[in-house]
Amino acid sequence: MxxxxxxxxxxxxxxxxxxxxxxxxxxxxxxxxxxxxxxxxxxDDIKTKGWITALNDLSILISNFSTELSKQGGNLNQITKRANELIFMGELDKTYYEEVISHQIKLLQELVYDVKKQQSEIFKRLLKS
The missing domain is CATH 1.10.1220 (Arc Repressor Mutant)
Incomplete structure (x- = not known):
């Protein structure tokens, strides 16, 4: 045979x-x-276990990154508040703040929001599979 x-x-x-x-x-x-x-x-069981380990490590990294993004978002809010206080006290030019600082802060806030939104979508897809 x-x-x-x-x-x-x-x-x-x-x-x-x-x-x-x-x-x-x-x-x-x-x-x-x-x-x-x-x-x-x-x-391949060994390969699959490697993928699972890598995904777990990535999940921890993304979670830590998300925490750091939240902290930085809080920092941006504090900077904005302090800048407004300085404008009120006359120590910071309002026009300079509006044309330069405020614009950059808004861009950074949008970036933080966008990254956190993308992370959330990735986690949702991972949990579905």
Whole structure:
């Protein structure tokens, strides 16, 4: 008998939802068994564990970055408040503040907001998968 002939069988029990999932995944294959063989061939437990570890590390990094962004946003608000106090006391030119400082602060606040929004979207997608 040829060594590469497939003579071994595996009995697999699936519920209706799992069977539908298998059928949908196997649409691009000649047979469902070909899809299963391909999936098992591609699956690498060590590689998967490495990916999970890397994603966990990335999650911690993003969380720390998000905390730092929040702190910097608070700092920007304090700078704005102090600048307004200095304007009120006559120690900072209002026109200079409005044309130079205020514009830069708004840009930074928008950047912080945008980055935090993107982080939130990434976390939502990760939690769904």
């Amino acid at each position: 040829k060594e590469d002939k497939r003579v071994n069988r595996i009995n697999l029990h699936l519920n209706n939802k799992e069977l539908e999932l298998f059928r949908n995944k196997a649409n691009n294959y000649s047979q469902m068994s070909a899809m299963i063989r391909d999936a098992v061939t591609q699956f």
